[in-house]
Amino acid sequence: MHWKKHVTGLTFCFFFVPSYFTNKYVLSVLKFTYPTLFQGWQTLIGVLLLLLSGKLGWVEMSSFSRSAALSWLPGSLLFVGNIYAGSRALACLPIAFFFTLHNASEVVYVFMERLIKRDFDQAGYTWGVIHLCSLGAYRVFQTHFKxxxxxxxxxxxxxxxISVLLLVLAAHPTGDLFGAWKFPFLLSLRFQSGCCASALLGFFLLLATVKLKSGLASEQCNMWIFLSKVMAICLSPFVFISDVNTPSLACVVFSHIGEVLLVYSDRILR
Structure with a gap:
């Protein structure tokens, strides 16, 4: 039965790397920097596929009350902030730097945990910080108010x-709706294929993530997530152009060494 754990982890890696690469391609290479539309499309496809999967019995979805959905509304708002800011950051930053900032969400998570228990591209990094703060706060809400x-x-x-509703409403005020009509690749096969692949890969990554977290211990899940990030970082220079110098490379390396130590300490404490 041990081999099934490896299959689950490898499946997660299989969807993790192409999912981020496809998003990076659409946002950075094709320069479709309209996150309300891009993330709205992804979440719309996610809603439809989840409904279809529930009807077909591929995932377990029971009917839940409106009050249950409303109780999860703060988490959904943090989720929207997470994906919106993450999209803006990924469009500007190399994948290695994006994941380095992504790791910093653990600091936000630990800080807010303590609080609850009472115990270079300026735009890219700004959105990266907002992304990691939203992600860290989302994890706290998911852990303590689930x-x-x-x-x-x-x-x-x-x-x-909730994301579809908010992002659609925000598309016009942010100028994304008007700007998208002027996008030069709007009718190209590359752009349309990239958007479709991004939405589908994001959905399958969601299913793989849920399967990973439900089937493995937390330290094993964290290790597979770490391996997926390392795979993406190592492969990204062969796919995308990245300007890396010695200080930035050291920052990436030390960040992921810290992630390994965090995973190891979690395993020891458990």
Missing amino acids: PNHLSDIEQHYVNYL
Whole structure:
């Protein structure tokens, strides 16, 4: 039965790397920097595929009350901030630097945990910090205020639904709706294929993540997530142009060494 754990982890890696690479391609190479539309499209497809998967019995989704969905609303708002800022950051930053900032969300998570228990591209890094703060706060909310009557799949369904509504409403005020009509690749096969692949890969990554977290211990999940990031970082220079110098490379290396130590310490404490 031990081999099944490796299959689950490898499946997660299989969807993790192409998912981030496809997003990076659309946002950075094709320069489709309209996150309300891009993330709105992804979450809309996510909602539809989750509904279809629930009807076909591929995932477990029970009917939940409106009050249950409303109780998860703060988590959904943090989720929207997470994906919006993450999209803006990924468009500007190399994948290695994006994941380095992503790791910093653990600091936000630990800091806010203590608080609750009472115990270079300026724009890219600004959105990266907002992304990691939203992600860290989302993890705190998910850990301490998780409704017992909502499964992980149902939480993501509510997240996607709220995200679609908010991002669609925000598309016009932010100028994304008007700007997208002038996008030069709008009717190109490359752009349309990239958007479709991004939405599908994001959905399958969600399913793989839920399967990974439900089937493995937390330290094993964290190790597979770490390996996926390392794979993406090592492969990204062969796909995308990145300007890396010695200080930035050292920052990336030390960040992920810290992640390994965090995973190891979590294993020891458990």
